[in-house]
């Protein structure tokens with residue numbers, strides 16, 4: 160869940176390049192950050208200079224760092240050891256000539272560390288990470304650093320990505336097992352990062368490191384080899400197609416706002432360009448005996464919505480599970496089963512573990528994923544890109560509605576008419592556009608002002624509006640820190656109604672479908688207990704204290720409904736003085752279990 164960026168080449172401002180790379184990766188972790196640079200010859204006795212700070216990287220400059228042509232850095236999301244300067248990466252060995260950054264959890268560090276301490280190695284931090292740099296220091300006494308790193312890597316357990324900056328060789332040496340790393344090929348300069356989008360300003364030619372691969376990155380070139388055997392491996396070079404504009408905020412104050420506003424365009428493009436992909440996935444579901452969708456967080460709610468869509472449109476039962484729960488339900492899978500894994504990043508560990516379990520059972524894996532080259536993308540038997548473009552806000556927005564758009568198209572393709580799917584997604588794109596007009600957003604700002612200090616909010620829906628309620632509540636709690644609960648409206652009377660009192664904020668989704676009457680009954684139950692009803696619907700109703708107009712888009716109405724929820728959550732966060740792109744305690748890509 161950490162951001163990693165490394166540079167080695169002909170430029171002398173390696174630290175500045177790394178700093179800019181880290182800024183573009185901060186969404187991967189923002190507890191603390193650090194940079195290591197090897198100063199030009201003779202300037203530091205061959206020692207690496209490290210600067211580390213707690214907190215967000217913000218407007219930091221590389222002023223305090225020396226000139227040098229090899230550097231790397233890290234933005235941290237703490238797993239082991241508190242958020243302190245000492246625990247921030249990079250970590251140095253005892254000589255100051257090896258530096259390490261790490262993403263993951265080194266599971267057996269406590270078995271290794273005592274021996275190193277006994278041997279005289281000095282530990283400065285409380286992290287698991289530091290053990291690894293001392294292992295490499297120890298093993299490199301009588302062998303090349305790359306060989307020492309290979310030995311250390313094969314001795315540690317856990318899912319990790321390590322990069323060592325070796326002053327002796329002026330190289331970055333990387334190894335991955337579980338956590339993503341990508342190398343970028345430049346002209347007399349080369350790069351390494353945790354996320355390909357950070358490489359776009361410098362190169363589009365990349366190789367995504369496979370499990371148990373190592374890379375030696377120098378200015379002259381990049382060597383890839385197998386960490387188990389030491390054999391050289393031919394890189395699988397790919398060309399990145401995302402544009403730089405897609406990776407910057409542009410005129411928007413936050414990525415989340417930019418990404419919310421990109422949704423109508425993304426949806427229209429999916430409707431226009433993805434019919435054959437929808438038909439391919441539909442045919443695969445048709446051929447399978449039992450299909451299961453799996454994802455985490457927002458992606459899990461997309462799975463849940465998919466289950467409703469397949470039932471409603473295609474009259475098919477497609478089950479779903481949360482990634483971290485899937486393994487406890489996977490015993491019935493057979494080689495004829497299909498598991499569709501939904502993920503923005505393609506790096507979510509719980510989702511990856513679920514598909515690994517499914518593979519063990521012989522099932523086929525279909526990845527619906529946004530990030531090209533991600534672990535899930537490479538691991539799956541079949542794949543479909545979501546096509547939402549880079550998503551940097553920690554709160555997933557356009558990747559979620561993109562997933563829904565694909566699922567609608569696939570459900571219609573199964574029913575035999577992908578064209579109707581296109582129509583529904585196009586209508587959803589238009590309705591979403593209306594939700595984002597200036598006057599609609601003004602209304603949401605007023606609502607945010609009114610409810611900025613409440614402690615709880617409730618969101619209710621039935622059918623497709625149930626996952627919309629869960630997703631809206633997740634967005635509100637994730638970025639505004641207001642406790643919000645999404646509920647199936649029918650469940651109110653089975654317990655949650657006890658929580659409603661005078662003025663309690665209740666959002667009710669009332670689309671033009673079979674759920675309208677029953678859901679209105681739920682809203683009335685809340686109103687009767689003093690609830691303040693925000694009715695998100697295609698038509699007004701007298702019980703609404705505030706009416707939010709959501710133009711009807713058939714089954715696609717779930718999309719503008721959720722976009723309204725995203726926008727309200729965003730406005731609540733902003734009015735409460737919070738940074739919606741970097742909610743506390745969270746990070747974009749959850750690469751730990």
Ligand code: M6R
Pocket residue numbers: 455456457458501502503504505506507510553554555556633634637747748749
């Ligand atoms: O990258 P993924 O789609 O696999 O991520 C899954 C969840 O971690 C993610 O959707 C998370 O719930 C978001 N922060 C929600 O906004």
